[in-house]
Structures are given as structure tokens and as C-alpha cells.
Amino acid sequence: SYVLTQPPSVSVAPGQTATITCGGDNIGSKSVHWYQQKPGQAPVLVIYDDRDRPSGIPDRFSGSNSVNTATLTISRVEAGDEADYYCQVWESISDRVFGTGTKVIV
């Protein structure tokens, strides 16, 4: 089964940039989606298809994907960005894979 590896946590000061990685074998050939989950809440889609933002998501959130690593970047980090972040890929219609999750600490 396909494995997506994320760092357990990332610490960032307010106003700085947070970089969250998602590693997988040849992940650059797949479309990567990112979700934000705040404590006690359901996940929210923040990036789809590697780099596209749903309506309502600030442009401080951006994504990229190349070779074996996909990256979610949060610029000008705010206290409200503190959350868990998960990457996800479509391995097959019967195998959707989530990353291990990264806690962003502001």
C-alpha cells in the first residue's frame, strides 16, 4: 500500500512561513490534496490538485509537488492557522491514501 510521510510537527512564529512536506514514492506523478483540521472540527480542504485553492481559502496557502515530495506552504502565519494538516492522494478508486499528519504550532 502507498505510504505518505509527513513530519509530526512544525513550529513557526506568527508572520513567518510554515512549510509542511508530504513524502511518497514518485508522488510528483500524482495529484495531491491538503486538508486543515482544527481541534474538535472536521477537516477542510485547503489545496487540491497540488496547487489550487478552493474559494474562501486565503492566498497565504500554496502548494507544490515534485518528484518524491509535495509541499504545503503557509505564508504570513497567523494564530488561527494552528491545526493539523493532512496530505492525500488518489491511489485508485478503492485506495485513497492520507498522510500521517502534521501539527502546525504557532
Added chain:
Amino acid sequence: QVQLVQSGDDMKKPGASVKVSCKASGFTFSTYGISWVRQGPGQGLEWMGGISAYNGNTYYAQRLQGRVTMTTDTSTGTAYMELRSLTSDDTAVYYCARDAGTFDAWFDPWGQGTQVTVSS
């Protein structure tokens, strides 16, 4: 607006079954699929499977095959997930999410979650 509203929290004994509902609104239900994702206490997200509301085709995660059944009622725009032979390992928050069901599809939006607790 596009919304998924799930049934309330539930508590079951080991060996029992649980059925969670997910009512959709704000979009044409029959043109999408619904996936189910669960999250154990302090754990990450686990995709359980999905169903096409268009034709009823189901796709289950291999580790849950034989224990899970997903259905839809297109007349009410509601999806259901039933999990049988529950153990304490099934204690989790269960989420439904809209799923385009196409290659490389993502999940958006998500329901609010349903806490299922399995305890004797």
C-alpha cells in the same frame, strides 16, 4: 450552501453494528459520490470507502471488506455507512465527505462527524 449533516453520536457494545447517516443539501446528490473517513482517538485520517450516488457502485478499503456496507437513498439525498462486528478498535469519529468519484478526486465538503464509541 453545500452541506453534509450527519446523525448523532452513538455507543455500541462489542459485536454489535452501527449505522451512520449523512444528509446532503445544496448540490445535485446523484452526480457525486460520498466517501467515509474515520479518525481514532489521537489518530490520523483513515479512508474507509466510498459510494457513487449515480449508480450505487461501492469501493471499500481492503481492511474493512466484509464488515462495512455503504448505501444511498437518492430520494432523500442521504448516504449511509453500516459497520458490523464492532470492536474497541472501531471507536472513532466517522466523517462523510463529498467525493467527485473521478480520477484524482478530493473530498469537499465534510460532514460534522459522528462519534461512535464501542464499549462493554
